[in-house]
Amino acid sequence: MDQTNTPLHSQQDDQLADFADQVLKGKMKYPASPPTDTLPGLEETILRLSSSFPPNPLDDAAVKQMHVRLKARIRREEQSAKPSFWKKWFGRDVSPQLGLAFAVLAILVVVVISAPSLTTSGSSTAGTASAPVNIFIAGGLLLMVAIAFWVSRRK
Amino acid sequence: MENTFNPTLPDSTDELLIQNFKDGRKDAFDLLYYRHLPKVYKRVRYVIPENDVEDVTQEIFIAALNSLSSFRGDSKFSTWLRTLTNYKVAEFYRKRSRKQEPPLSPLSDAAAYTTDSAAKTMEERVYLQRALQNLPENYKEIILLRFAEDLQFNEIAELTSQNLEATKSLFRRAIAALRTHLEK
16 A cells, blocks of 8 residues: 655645545535546545535434434333343442352352361361362353353343 | 533533533533534444434434443543444444344445435445445544544644644545445
8 A cells, every 4th residue: 555655645635635625615526637647536536425425414403303312212221221130139230240250259159168178077088079079060150150241241 | 519501502612511411410411412413423324324324323322321421531522422433333333244234235225215316326325335344444534534524634633643744645545545445
């Protein structure tokens, strides 16, 4: 791609910018540069852009109508929005990050309580036998929570 | 805090309106909406299929309404709204590709228009939208700033922290790239 700016390019930059200004003011309807030049093609592209997208697509009535529809949509969305699980239980919204941290903590508490190897009483032999199972369960639950979190973030 | 919001005051700054909104005057948002809708709508219209323009525009303002309380004023509101617009446009195309909908189709969109000239204009618009979407971000942005937002080249230079010569040069290269895409 051409990145250099020679004096010729600099002159063309000015000419094309002036042409765009004139077109947007509605004062230019045709390419202004001689056909031998490289600019007419670019000027034609500017004319195409300008004519395909009229400058004032919205009048006052359209703006007001859109505003009415926006307000109706906001009202509809507020009415249909169900309170989140966290709001139902705690009376206020909790961020997804805090929810995830809470879930991880709950899983860890369950694992610690149920792992025989971590309790002070009982046989250490039994603990070593069942601990890996608990780790797998905890890992699986953590993975499920992470997937659920990822899916909820994608929506 | 004393409420200074007056909806009939047309020269309230965006900053004052946002402050009023944060102070609980939710109707301050209406004035922001009326003030910025035309530019946002025009920008969206350059890059989104005609049938979805209003929907995407409304989504931008709903997102703005929902996050206005956290607007810190590090940049101008119009700059913040432009960033939000670009994000929502990108989101529109992300969702579209996830649903595996076909890309912009000039004939299907144009078919909804009854007169020949309207259909032709519509078809041309879709070609241009498709070409614009394929441009590098800085090329697309300078074309939108000049055509959709009607900013002068010196204003664009100031906004993008470039000198005027570099801005005009970027504009010429952007138009040349757009032409190349249109010829494909």
